[in-house]
Amino acid sequence: RRQATEYSTSSSDEECECKPSLTHKAKSALRKRRKLEKETKQLIKQEELKRLHKAQAVQRQLEELEERQRALEIFGVELERELRGEADSGTKDENQMLHEWFELVMEKNKLMRYESELLIIAQELELEDHQSRLEQKLREKMAIDGKSKGTVCSSSRGQTVP
Helix, strand or coil: CHHHHHHHHHHHHHHHHHHHHHHHHHHHHHHHHHHHHHHHHHHHHHHHHHHHHHHHHHHHHHHHHHHHHHHHHHHHHHHHHHHHCCCCCCCCCHHHHHHHHHHHHHHHHHHHHHHHHHHHHHHHHHHHHHHHHHHHHHHHHHHHHHHHHHHHHHHHHHHHCC
16 A cells, blocks of 8 residues: 555656646746737837827828918919909919919819828828727737637646646
8 A cells, every 4th residue: 555655646746747847838938928919019009109190290281281272272262363353463464374373273283182192191091000900809819719728728638637
């Protein structure tokens, strides 16, 4: 009986020796995973801030563009009145006024194209933000699934080891 007891004790000691190395490996893997998650979160936050700054810059440019368009519109209205003879044209001749009016139309078209580009950039930023949120949700769900799989695996390992 003593031999059987001693044999059981020694085999349980061996199991204990194996378990710490497994837990050490598991702890190390867990630390690495947490570090990776932390780095990923930092990168996501940096990208989010970059998108936010870019969106703010686009918004400011759109506001400035709107101001310039209003000023051009006011100038255009005055120029059209002068061309129709409704306002005092002063010393300007009709050819000069037509030239100014065409330049005004070209400038307005240029601003409208620029506005379209800015709106496309803004939409692109919104889509990037949406994609980032979806990727984050996916990572969270994968992490939850990974944890539940890890629990199942460790419990099944525990059953087969003895």
